[in-house]
Amino acid sequence: MxxxxxxxxxxxxxxxxxxxxxxxxxxxxxxxxxxxxxxxxxxxxxxxxxxxxxxxxxxxxxxxxxxxxxxxxxxxxxxxxxxxxxxIASGGPGAETRVTPDAATCPECLAEIRGEGRRRGYAFTNCTHCGPRFTILQSLPYDRARTTMAPFEMCPDCRAEYENPGDRRFHAQPIACPICGPRLWLEVGGAEVPGDAIALAVARLQAGEVLAIKGLGGFHLACDAANPRAVAELRARKRRPAKPFALMCREADLDRIVTVSPAALAALKEPAAPIVLMPARDALPASVAPGMAELGVMLPYTPLHHLLLDAFQGVLVMTSGNLSGEPQVVGNDEAREKLAPFADAFVMHDRTIARRLDDSVLRVDPPMVLRRARGQVPGTLPLPPGFEDAPQVVAYGGQMKAALCLIKNGQALLGHHLGALDEALTWEAFVQADADYAALFDHAPQAVAVDLHPDFRASRHGAERAAREGLRLIEVQHHHAHLAAVMGENQWPREGGKVVGIILDGLGLGPDGTVWGGELLLGDYAGFARCAWLKPAPLIGGDRAQMEPWRNALVRLDAAGLSGWADALFPNAPREIARAMVAKGLNAPPSSSAGRLFDAVAACLGLCPDRQSYEGEAAMRLEALAGRAEAGQAPRLRLSGAGEEIDPAPLFQALAQGGDPAGLAFAVHDALAEAFAARARTLIAQGTAQAVALSGGVFQNALMLQLMVEKLAGCAILKHQPLPANDGALALGQALVAVAKLEE
CATH class of the missing domain: 3.30.70.100 (Alpha-Beta Plaits)
Structure with a gap:
């Protein structure tokens, strides 16, 4: 009936x-x-x-x-x-739902591994409230048979928990125990070492060795963070002389190594368990994060990590296990091949990682995401009002900090951080992620959005796909995409009016064929106009200017009439060859890049002038130096004029006069913030713009963001928070611009 x-x-x-x-x-x-x-x-x-x-x-x-x-x-x-x-049983395959990110060990499971039950000391304990999700998922819907746990047949005890609706492990797809689940071991030279893997690993860490440890989304390289010899050995082996190392420690050890605010502690204890940047104390060797005022710390987020830290009773360096520039290693055989030169021993397990995910990185003061990865992906974002009926679109982002974006059903799915696409294996990971997300979310785009730069690998990939599948290709200017990304993240309505964007980053191709990077744009999702910009300076040697700050300092000092000081600062640099390149316009494209301007200032203050050992080192050291300025003691610098070009020459003239380096570093930040904010305030006061949007990698600089927000007091401000200000959110902006152009 x-x-x-x-x-x-x-x-x-x-x-x-x-x-x-x-x-x-x-x-x-x-x-x-x-x-x-x-x-x-x-x-x-x-x-x-x-x-x-x-x-x-x-x-x-x-x-x-x-x-x-x-x-x-x-x-x-x-x-x-x-x-x-x-x-009842799940329906058929398909993908209209959201996939759950990996989640840190919950209190109940943590109590179990420390208790006396059958999961005591078991490194793969989980339940429906915690454990691996996205890193083991192979297809939807989310059932064990579609994960890398499929080879592990449940024992009767686990099966009983799995089938009991009143148990917190009911249908917990990664459910496991020592009888039926993955196993952990320590190996040296490809051979398993008999004994308890955790105890063996701790003994080696305490002896100053470097270990490769397989986690959720890939391998880490670990050593005792309090042992300067171990840290130095890891740096030497990895050829990573200065880039800050991430740390992992127990909550009880936090106060000893960093200043922990309530907001930072709350972020650390979120299910995403990210790396959180916090002010450093002087408890660890300076070699852990040379020249930095902050340390990046995370709490243990898997049972394996908890067991390791419980036994170690200290702080570990826990940095990505990879060759320089390559993506994180995920497979056991891959680890044996690639990490053998770095690691004295390996902590292995036999659960396959379906997709590599780096650790997420964030700051809480001011709030910002620096790297969006494990624990934060693949969450979706609702599209802003006016985009509810948007067609399916795929956007491929930029060349650096690559991440792609899919639009479907009124939602944007922004993929995980992949890295720089000029590295061959990162490129392979990008192509795999493209196919992976498309299959996982059953995505069939009507259009492809790419960066305007035709030589970006992501742009070529998108153009080839559009041609192959007969899709519309939409090229989006880099800084317009930044503007649209921060508008979209803040749910700025499609018909909400124009926004003035202060977009400061390293580089992006402008429609005029020059390299942009210090821009004031007025626009919306459909288009933009360039209102003001940093006075361009040549990038001597093209890409080499990104790694050698003296090149940027030389051209800025020459432009400011300070060639003699440049000669004194950089006596061993090939200055005359560089100046000849500028004079002839040979491999010296003009650029308004704010990132390269910060590099130039850093070089003038003696901060890694010859070469940066990692991307952003000079600017990060400059920010750290500015943070040491005495309150109210920094000189007040201002850039004259209110025209379209913002000339930074007065900053270099002030640097040449000398003074406290920290105060000068702060003054440069302050002057640049005021120069851009003043022009934005004018557009707001005129009613030309309805809000100010801040985007681009320079706004990962906490001081720059703080100063800019202060100087825009009284204005509606759109800034990044759950998404990164760098190119990690670029694809979202591209996708929104593409939709706007499709429907014009």
Missing amino acids: KQQGWQIRVRGQVQGVGFRPFVWQLAQAQGLRGTVSNDAEGVLIRVLGAPDDLVAALKAEAPPLARVDAVEVTVAVFEAPPKGFEI
Whole structure:
């Protein structure tokens, strides 16, 4: 006998988070009959009985890792009335739902590995509230058979937990125990060393050795952070002389090594368990983060890490396991081949990593994401008002800090951080991610968006795909994409009016064929106008100018009438050859780059003038130096004029006069912020722009962001927070611009 009931569709991050047992428990408590299942669109509930209380609870009481985007209720007809409430098998494959990011070990599982039960000391303990998700997922819907846990057949005890709706491991797809799950071992020279892997690893770390440790999204290289010889050895082996190392420690050790604010502690303890930048104390060797005022620290986020830190009782360097410039190593054989020159021993396990994910990095004061990866992806963002019916679009981002973006069903899925695409293996990872996301989310784009620069590998890839599949190709200017990205992240409506964008970064090709990077733009999603910019200076040697700060200093000093000082500062540099290149216009394209301007200032103050050992080193050291300025003691510098070109010559004339380096570094930041903010305030006051948007990699500089916000007081400000200001969010902006242009 047919009977009318209700169908409830729950959309969002609702698979792999214990949502179905949560619904089952609610139904039992409310006396409802029906079913709940996963399918391609999320969670589907069919019930007899009044659904109001159930719907309210779905929104208000969802499990900790769940994110409910929508609950839709429609009438349903039952051919035969159900006798109770059941959790039934998932529907067919497909991808309209959100995939859950990997989550740090929950308190209940942590208590188990430290307790006396059958999972004591087990490095792969997890439940529906924690554990691997995206790093083991191979296809949707999220079921064990579609993860890299499929080869591990559950033992009777795990099966009983898995099938018990009242257990927190009900349908926990990575469920495991020492009897049936992945195993951990330590090996040296390709041979397993008998004994407890954790105890063996700790003994080697305490002896000053470097270990390669397989984690969630790849391998780390680890050593004792308090042992300067071990840190120096790791730097020598990895040929990484100065780039700051990430650290991992127990919560109890935090206060000893960094100044921890409540906001920073809360961020550390989030399920994403990111690296958080915090002010350093003097407890560790300076070689951990040379020249930096902050340390990047994360808490243990897997049972393996907790067991290791519990036994080690100290602070570990925990840096990505990779060759310089290459993506993080994920496979056991790959690790043996590539990390053998770095590591004295390997901590291995036999659970396959489906996709590599670096650790996410953020700062809480001011709040910003620097690298969006493990624990933060593949979450989706709602599109701004006016984009609800946007067609499917794929955007491929830029050349550096690559990440791609898919638009579908009113949502934007911004992919994880991949790195610089000029490295062959990073490029392979990019191509794999493109196919991976397309398959995982069943994506069929109508258009492809790329950067305007035709030589970016992502741009060529997008153009080839568009030609191959007959899709429309839309080229988006780099800084317009930055502007659109920060607008979209802040839900700026499509018809919300024009915004003035202060876009400061390293480089991006302008429509005029020159290299941009210090820009004031007025625009919206559909278009923009360039209102002001840093006075261009030649990039001597093209790309070499990005790594050798003296080149940028030389041209800025020459332009400011300070050639003699340049000769004194850089006596061993090939200055005359460089000047001849400028005079002849030979491999010296003009650029308004704010990033290269900061490099020039850093070189004048003696900060790695000859060569940077990693991207952004000079600017990061300059920011750290400026942070040491005495309050109110820095000189006040101002750039004259209110025209289109912002000439930084007065800054270099002030540097030449000498003074406290920290005060001068601060004054340069302050003067540049005022020069751009003043012009933006004028456009706001005139009613030409409705808000100010801040984007580009320079706004990862906390001091620059803070000064700019202060100088824009009273203006509506759009800035990045859940997404990075650097090129990691570029693809989102490209995708939104593409939609706007498609629908013009």
